[in-house]
Amino acid sequence: MIDTLIDVTLLAFLAITAIAIIKMRNLFVVIMLFGIFSLHSAGLFVVMDAADVAFTEAAVGAGISTVLMLATLALTKNHKEKIPTHHARIPLLVVLITGAALVYGTYDIPDFGDPHSPAQQHVKPRYIERSVEETGTPNIVTAVLASYRGYDTLGELTVIFTAGIGVLLLIGGRIADRPLPTFRPNFSSKLRPILKDKFRHKFRTKLRRKDKE
Amino acid sequence: MKHNLILRFIVKYLFPVIALFALYVQFHGDYGPGGGFQAGIILSVAFIFYSLVFGLKTTEQVLPPGVLRIVMCTGVLIYAGTGVTTMLMGGNFLDYNLLSQNPIEGQHLGILMIELGVGITVSSVMLIIFFAFAGRGRPEEADHD
């Protein structure tokens, strides 16, 4: 009973925080709300009996992600989002239609916490019964992550490694005050007549209208 | 920020506690929640905390960026090396039963080695990313505020 109450309250807080993130314009406030969002979802993971996941989400979401976003905000020096010039009607419509379709799909999902749902049937009993005698570790999540599915964890480690190398390549250097050479394709003098001739048969009316202007 | 007495004291007191907690989480991943990823991030958070108070230059004297890059590669090599070792012993890739006489001992040893590799890589990658963001655009400044 108390579990359900904590669950409902935390989910309500998450929903309110998400709506506040959409509405706020001050980016510092948005990043702080994002840290709060991560911490609430870590609490929700604990209530739903996922201890490892809660640990990782609290450390990663409320720790590293927030620090990196604050560092980006300090580097871009842009603290306020621009006021949108027109109402976003089409995105709202798309979002509502997608949400309605997904809610229609949830009528087939087994109940929350059902021990006889298909997700709990096929592989899970085998892992729970045989993991201590095969690997000797009581923590089934570590046993699956490191021993049964160790190859996937190698791939995950390579993804982190690649992210480190990518960030080093992008902003590893210290010097940022001279303007960087950017590639601007130059259609001005030599290329435009060649393009005009090549695509004359396709863009005949367009080119004529442009020549008139 | 290093002129603030309370922050200096708190960092000097908390840094070994956080590092010890990271090592605890790393090696007790078998018996409770934890493992390599969480431990690596907690260890990197300790160093980030130190660098926020005492400045980027001081932290880079402790952890030179060149050393961090070598450590990042070493972690991945430890993980892949465990797999190649089991292949050289005659089994499949990452087959931990061959690492010792007793298969359960082999599993324990294998899981320990790869979690070590994971923890080393994750902590050094997070530190590299933080140093890259914090050091951008300030080639001669000493402090990061």
Added chain:
Amino acid sequence: MIDIIISHYNYWVVIMLMMAGFYTVISRGNLIKKITGINIFQTSVFLMYISIGYVSEGTPPIIAEGFTKYSNPLPHVMILTAIVVGVSTTALGLALVVRIKEAYGTIEEDEIHDQDMSL
């Protein structure tokens, strides 16, 4: 009616969070806000997976004396990997935002678009 709401409440709030993140990505022009929207979307997907693996009156999947009902450990493993991959993607995206700011001078999407179009 009430038991349908109680048993599916988790999933509906998760869908609402997913749509909130999706809306932030497609309707706002600021790049940092877009990355925040992607992260909200990711976290709500993780919540959905863990909700599917939850067993009521169970315990975390760590074998101990006296407990028989455990939560499903397989979604936990998947989500552990997904969280770490998500932070890697966020770090790379933020590095790209820093470089875009240095190249264009702004991080609003329509101003970047205008600068590209006015060649």
